[in-house]
Amino acid sequence: MSILEIKNVSQEFGGLLALDRVSMTVDKGEIFGLIGPNGAGKTTLFNLITGIYRPTSGEVWFEGRSIGGLRPYRIATVGIGRTFQNIRLFKKLSVLDNVRVGMHSVSRAGFISAMLYTPWAVKRERVTREKSMALLELVGLEDKAIELAGSLPYGEQRCLEIARAMALDPSLLLLDEPAAGMNATEKEELLELIRRIRELGVTVLLVEHDMNVVMNICDRIAVLDYGRKIAEGAPEQIKNDPRVIESYLGVEL
Amino acid sequence: MEAFILQYVDIYVLQIMVLIGINIIMALGLNLITGVTGQLSMGHAGFMSIGAYTSAILSVHFGMPFWFCLTAAGLMAALAGVFIGIPTLRLEGDYLAMVTIGFAEIVRVVFLNLDIAGRGMGLSGIPATTNFTLVWGLVIIIVLLNTGLLKSRPGRALYSIREDEIAAEASGVNTTLYKVVAFALGTFLAGIGGSLYAHYLTYISPQDFDFMRSVEYLNMVVLGGMGSIPGTILGTVILTIAPEVLRFVQDYRLLFYGALLVILMIFRPNGLLGDVRWVDVKRTWARIRGQALASSSSDS
Numbered sequence: 078m079s080i081l082e083i084k085n086v087s088q089e090f091g092g093l094l095a096l097d098r099v100s101m102t103v104d105k106g107e108i109f110g111l112i113g114p115n116g117a118g119k120t121t122l123f124n125l126i127t128g129i130y131r132p133t134s135g136e137v138w139f140e141g142r143s144i145g146g147l148r149p150y151r152i153a154t155v156g157i158g159r160t161f162q163n164i165r166l167f168k169k170l171s172v173l174d175n176v177r178v179g180m181h182s183v184s185r186a187g188f189i190s191a192m193l194y195t196p197w198a199v200k201r202e203r204v205t206r207e208k209s210m211a212l213l214e215l216v217g218l219e220d221k222a223i224e225l226a227g228s229l230p231y232g233e234q235r236c237l238e239i240a241r242a243m244a245l246d247p248s249l250l251l252l253d254e255p256a257a258g259m260n261a262t263e264k265e266e267l268l269e270l271i272r273r274i275r276e277l278g279v280t281v282l283l284v285e286h287d288m289n290v291v292m293n294i295c296d297r298i299a300v301l302d303y304g305r306k307i308a309e310g311a312p313e314q315i316k317n318d319p320r321v322i323e324s325y326l327g328v329e330l
Numbered sequence: 331m332e333a334f335i336l337q338y339v340d341i342y343v344l345q346i347m348v349l350i351g352i353n354i355i356m357a358l359g360l361n362l363i364t365g366v367t368g369q370l371s372m373g374h375a376g377f378m379s380i381g382a383y384t385s386a387i388l389s390v391h392f393g394m395p396f397w398f399c400l401t402a403a404g405l406m407a408a409l410a411g412v413f414i415g416i417p418t419l420r421l422e423g424d425y426l427a428m429v430t431i432g433f434a435e436i437v438r439v440v441f442l443n444l445d446i447a448g449r450g451m452g453l454s455g456i457p458a459t460t461n462f463t464l465v466w467g468l469v470i471i472i473v474l475l476n477t478g479l480l481k482s483r484p485g486r487a488l489y490s491i492r493e494d495e496i497a498a499e500a501s502g503v504n505t506t507l508y509k510v511v512a513f514a515l516g517t518f519l520a521g522i523g524g525s526l527y528a529h530y531l532t533y534i535s536p537q538d539f540d541f542m543r544s545v546e547y548l549n550m551v552v553l554g555g556m557g558s559i560p561g562t563i564l565g566t567v568i569l570t571i572a573p574e575v576l577r578f579v580q581d582y583r584l585l586f587y588g589a590l591l592v593i594l595m596i597f598r599p600n601g602l603l604g605d606v607r608w609v610d611v612k613r614t615w616a617r618i619r620g621q622a623l624a625s626s627s628s629d630s
Contacts, residue, residue: 149500165496167489178498191481191484191485192478242500
């Protein structure tokens with residue numbers, strides 16, 4: 078059963094064709110990998126799915142409805158969470174607050190009820206706090222709840238970003254190079270975290286350069302090169318696909 | 331209340347205290363827009379003048395009761411805030427600042443040429459309905475409302491827009507809506523402040539609301555700490571009192587002022603209380619107490 082369908086999507090920036098008629102389907106509950114050399118269009122595709130760009134042509138369908146061209150905050154509310162390639166945390170806010178912002182669309186307390194300290198708003202605050210702490214426990218950051226997000230070491234910042242994206246209670250989680258800059262131990266923990274996330278019923282779409290991570294955890298993989306999808310299939314197939322090898326390593330002379 | 335205070339201080343000090351109160355209301359409004367949400371507004375005085383003139387005109391020319399004038403002042407300024415906020419949504423930093431400066435100038439020139447506003451002569455004879463109790467009563471209410479707002483979901487949404495707008499959108503925050511609401515709330519407060527100001531001085535003219543005035547309010551927010559309520563209050567108190575205290579170096583006042591800001595930029599670029607969090611204060615206090623206890627027990 079598919080949760081995300083990308084139908085013949087193209088993305089043009091001026092004269093540059095960043096994505097060229099890309100189509101793929103992500104099934105519910107799987108961990109789907111998206112790989113390819115730098116500049117292949119992976120992050121562009123992510124930005125397209127999450128509404129930062131509007132596709133030049135083609136459609137994006139999520140859980141049976143078209144989401145192409147919706148604003149990013151609407152896409153967040155329909156259940157797609159994401160992390161960013163170069164970590165976009167709210168650096169001057171606390172770790173807990175970062176996750177609580179992620180809960181923005183889930184809680185409903187508005188301006189008036191917040192200013193007036195209404196009992197309803199207070200209760201919503203407590204629920205938000207509990208759920209956010211639970212998410213911090215999921216990623217192992219509960220001890221650092223009151224620390225400034227900007228003061229965390231790099232690997233923990235990535236985990237915090239994942240916790241924030243999970244706060245949306247998403248059905249689909251987009252991870253943009255989550256293992257970048259991590260050491261071997263951190264990568265192990267990351268794999269564990271992604272598995273736990275899958276067990277919670279979340280589908281994961283993952284862009285990653287580290288082949289160990291990708292081959293280890295993905296059910297299926299798609300490969301992009303120069304904006305086109307050049308291969309798709311199980312890890313074993315992709316590993317041995319000559320076109321994939323050629324795109325990464327070049328042609329033997 | 332004023333009679334009570336006058337037993338202890340003279341009327342000059344009382345006036346300063348009232349002005350501090352009005353400035354706090356103005357600065358808290360600007361803090362919401364610029365300090366919390368990160369939208370650089372350098373035209374705050376323009377919204378203040380809309381509030382001041384609305385209130386003054388309604389009471390002088392139409393004889394409306396003060397409460398009506400005060401509320402109308404806030405609402406008119408808020409309307410102007412929305413009017414400016416919506417088309418500028420995509421602008422950032424310097425460009426937004428330019429638009430706000432331009433807007434404030436346009437407002438000033440409009441009032442300069444409006445007959446009902448007294449043109450260059452301004453409006454005098456405004457009923458003196460502002461007093462210490464009213465101003466500080468409003469300050470307390472506004473501080474409470476502000477604190478409630480900033481410690482909760484909508485407040486966090488506003489801070490997140492300042493920190494990283496793209497990440498905020500990806501987290502489900504409707505940044506367009508929230509930026510406009512921040513503008514509306516901040517300018518509402520400016521309108522209230524303007525009305526209080528008009529009914530205190532009983533005379534206003536376009537020169538009262540020039541660019542330098544906008545800069546003064548921005549300084550109060552920046553000096554105190556962007557996004558911090560106690561910081562903004564501290565910055566306002568310091569910068570309202572400073573010109574009075576520095577009267578003795580009258581000629582060198584601007585030099586002093588400039589030096590103060592330079593020192594600040596070197597040692598506390600985020601404002602006096604900008605980086606200070608209540609939780610850090612509590613922890614430091616606990617640590618100091620712990621050390622004091624440890625050293626006193628080793629003495630015995």
